[in-house]
Amino acid sequence: MSRRMTDEEWQAFLMEGTRTAKVGTVLRDGRPHVTPVWFVLDDGDLVFTTPGDSVKARSLRRDPRVCVCVDLEEQPFGFVMLEGEAVLVDDRDAVEEWTARIRARYAPAASVASTAPAKADAYNRPPGLLVRVKPSRVIAVSYDDE
Template structure:
């Protein structure tokens, strides 16, 4: 279950940096749009991206999230990717999340998949 503080952050348009584990054990970090689907966190990517390949091999993930109004308050999440959503259901989530960030429908030139993250650690602020 998402904490109310984390849900408040995710309901805005924060920038999340997603960290995955590369095959050699090194970290791979990229910025992404982020949102929620029920009590889970969602991010989307190309199905063949480094992030997708890493998460399909090792579902552990960490997010460092910065809000526009308070970018120095730490917001961190650790968890696991528990599902992948593609097709029409995936595009519905992509469009809903992207609408927080861009004023036009998300481009359809390249396929997208949605990674569904079950958080195991959630922290907003220094506490």
Template structure:
């Protein structure tokens, strides 16, 4: 029987290792667009980068609503879905700082600055999502 995760449990779950998020944004015609993203939690916000001219970037500029799913695909299966509204920043210092922090999580601290330099450039966005709703379950098949 599935069990609800506590606040501390879901935060630890989404921050564990290199789990990616599956980000859902809203296309202009109202249909969903889903893409994997590297991300971090920063307090009660999700932080990630994307290109301004990507499908994600264009969708978020028009309609900031998102859902982010993070899951463990191994039995007994756990997942967290975070919902909220995105705020976009093109401040290069901010974009570069967070790109480096995100790069450190996924590629290791020794490559953090490389990813900050690669992704902290004009045309890249910093996306901050205030978390409005959390659905977090563990042991789905348990």
């Protein structure tokens, strides 16, 4: 049986474990573009970083409308979908701070300070932009028996 989640429930759902968000933007020609991102919540905003030259960044600069979906892929299933507008922040200190917070959630071992150069992986490249999704609509459904 499905039921709507409360605000507290959907926020807890989003921050549980290391679920990725699927971020949908609109390309210049109107086609949808969906990519997975690592994220955290900050006072109701969904926050992620992205390289400044990514398709996602270019799309959001042109059209800040965004749809984000996070789902539980096993029983009892469930999902949270956020619609809203993205606010882009290119302040380097803010980008670095939030990148560290996000990395601590998804790759805690990589968050430990090290004197070795950062490994060149998808999350260690310069992120460029901080993206704050300010939800205007939330649909959050749980398929549990409660």
